[in-house]
């Protein structure tokens with residue numbers, strides 16, 4: 134005759150303890166989980182604040198002047214010198230050659246003024262005698278430069294920079310490239 138197998142004898146309460154987890158351990162697991170979620174939220178918050186702070190220090194747009202710019206067509210440059218005030222450069226033309234000298238004083242960056250000499254002045258620059266028609270003077274601390282940009286008086290530590298010139302193939306405009314300094318002998322022939 135078939136008989137239902139009975140469960141082995143057990144002490145009262147033993148079965149209940151084996152089948153359901155301990156309440157204290159459930160509470161402990163819950164607390165660990167909640168504390169991890171809380172810690173994660175705090176870290177995300179700190180990360181967000183740090184990102185916002187760093188982002189605020191970086192401007193969206195840089196308003197720096199481009200270093201390579203057009204200054205006009207050749208017919209706008211007659212014989213002699215022309216000052217491009219907003220770019221702080223002098224363009225010199227001598228017949229079919231041109232060159233560009235920076236107007237930024239090499240001492241502390243003031244804009245130098247060009248002085249036209251009443252009569253040509255013979256000076257020895259870099260071992261060569263030249264008859265110069267212009268010189269540059271800085272109004273801030275009195276530095277002086279010969280017509281080729283070589284410093285000869287005052288606190289300026291070095292000559293005025295010479296920049297590369299080229300012609301734009303698309304419209305023939307003269308381009309000054311202040312990212313490229315060239316020797317004082319550089320000339321663009323047109």
Ligand code: FES
Pocket residue numbers: 238239240241242243271272273274275276287288289
């Ligand atoms: S800035 Fe030109 S001499 Fe000082």
